[in-house]
Amino acid sequence: MDGTMPASAATRVTTSILCTLSWQYEHESKSLERLHELAKAGSWNASTDIPWVAWPRQSEFPCSRSSNPLCCFAPYEALPEDRQRELSWWQHGLEISEILHGEQAALQISAQLVQLLPDMQLKLLCSAQVHDEARHVEFFARYLRNTVGVIHPPSDALRGLIQRALQEASWERKLLYCQVLIESLALARLQELRRHCRAPALRHAVDYILRDEARHVHFGTERLRQHIADMDQPTRDDCSLSLLDATLALAGSLNIYTRIATAQGWPLPAMRRHLREYRLQHPELNRDRFRQLALNMQAVGLLTPAFKTQLESLNLLG
Numbered sequence: 001m002d003g004t005m006p007a008s009a010a011t012r013v014t015t016s017i018l019c020t021l022s023w024q025y026e027h028e029s030k031s032l033e034r035l036h037e038l039a040k041a042g043s044w045n046a047s048t049d050i051p052w053v054a055w056p057r058q059s060e061f062p063c064s065r066s067s068n069p070l071c072c073f074a075p076y077e078a079l080p081e082d083r084q085r086e087l088s089w090w091q092h093g094l095e096i097s098e099i100l101h102g103e104q105a106a107l108q109i110s111a112q113l114v115q116l117l118p119d120m121q122l123k124l125l126c127s128a129q130v131h132d133e134a135r136h137v138e139f140f141a142r143y144l145r146n147t148v149g150v151i152h153p154p155s156d157a158l159r160g161l162i163q164r165a166l167q168e169a170s171w172e173r174k175l176l177y178c179q180v181l182i183e184s185l186a187l188a189r190l191q192e193l194r195r196h197c198r199a200p201a202l203r204h205a206v207d208y209i210l211r212d213e214a215r216h217v218h219f220g221t222e223r224l225r226q227h228i229a230d231m232d233q234p235t236r237d238d239c240s241l242s243l244l245d246a247t248l249a250l251a252g253s254l255n256i257y258t259r260i261a262t263a264q265g266w267p268l269p270a271m272r273r274h275l276r277e278y279r280l281q282h283p284e285l286n287r288d289r290f291r292q293l294a295l296n297m298q299a300v301g302l303l304t305p306a307f308k309t310q311l312e313s314l315n316l317l318g
């Protein structure tokens, strides 16, 4: 199985942030003011609000069997139940680790945005987001350590995207990476997880996290919509293209089955054939995973014909 991450693992990213001080303290938007009130009232505590009851790896699967794309794949079905269970936990650990690293990305980017954003109302919303993302990181890291037993390193695609977003100079592109791309994909993935995961702690926390994420996407898209409407067409096309590049890179990294087949010594062509058939039987999977992103791209005015055509040609919109 994959190696776990050494405790000292760290990556240094050199960034330069233009810190903007705002002397205007009036709140311009009533709807953003309501969101800030919701953010303050919705704070939850991973130590006291989550039912940390044991969900033993030795006897329980992490997710419902029917939600596992490996189901009905002959080499997987040939394994005894305890090996299937062990593999399901490994697979679950890979997926949740990627979510944890995405949460850290949101934490770091929203912290940068507090300094960079031009107006005070958005700075306050982003500072509330920093607190939310810190709780998300705390929860997923604790769940991985205590229940799954391992934290895997980030995929190269996610690592690259995080570095790119952190080094991005403009606040609007940081908002696009964080609130539109990363959070749209996270919302879809968490909704999928909520339907199939079985550990009570995870089910409970995902409800809280979904509520927080929906708030972040809401204020990000609302602010970006106004800003993008004022951009000239070439700048708008350029923003859309860089989001498309990042989406395609991430779409590849979401496929963890090549890693599983390689680790298990299973034939890759057979695994790919099986997954193709699985996707044909479950067209809602890719559609749901990328529909939220397409909706949010549309909400901010960046769902260009080129972006839509690319997603459709890759069957990402179903």
Ligand SMILES: [Fe+2]
Pocket: 103, 106, 132, 133, 136, 213
């Ligand atoms: Fe989050």
Ligand SMILES: [Fe+2]
Pocket: 106, 129, 133, 183, 212, 213, 216
């Ligand atoms: Fe978030």
